Amino acid sequence: MIELELIEECRKGDFRNFRKVVASASPFAFSVAFRILGDEDIAKDIVQETMVTIWRKIGNIKSKEAFKTWLYRITYNKCCDYLRKKKVNAEVRADEKGWKFISDTVFSERNPELENKEIAMIIKVLTERLSPRQKAVFVMCDLEELSHEEISEITGMSKRNIKANLHFARKRIGEMVERYI
Secondary structure (H helix, E strand, O other): OOOHHHHHHHHOOOHHHHHHHHHHHHHHHHHHHHHHHOOHHHHHHHHHHHHHHHHHHHHHOOOHHHHHHHHHHHHHHHHHHHHHHHOOOOOOOOOHHHHHHHHHHHHOOOOOOOOHHHHHHHHHHHHOOOOHHHHHHHHHHHHOOOOHHHHHHHHOOOHHHHHHHHHHHHHHHHHHHHHHO
């Protein structure tokens, strides 16, 4: 993802190289924030806040391998801060119309690539009744395909808690899908 030499240059205050870091790291941060929060504009704000934090604390990075985990941790924490501040657990309550939209969108042949708004709607509906921890673990494990070790490092949760949260998230989502589709 990021070369160690680039990180070293940024530590010295080279803002031009930091732009390369931002260009490389922003898609990963956006993906996590968007999937956790379900709102494109808020996710973009979270990415900006994340990049500011990275610029301020880039001296703490010791290896390029640690950068990815560090990036996810900052993004995850910023999302949690946002959710706590707004006291947002479930913004969208799906009704039959929402489930029909998901069914029609997912199973239609018209457009294989879903737009961000459609993806956000699907994720919001499927994860609306999950706790913030369950949602974060589900997003990182099943959507971002991070390992339990990486998720543990990012969230500070034990692997046992990650497995439990993931189990209950998948179970809840499965129940909702069975009920409506």
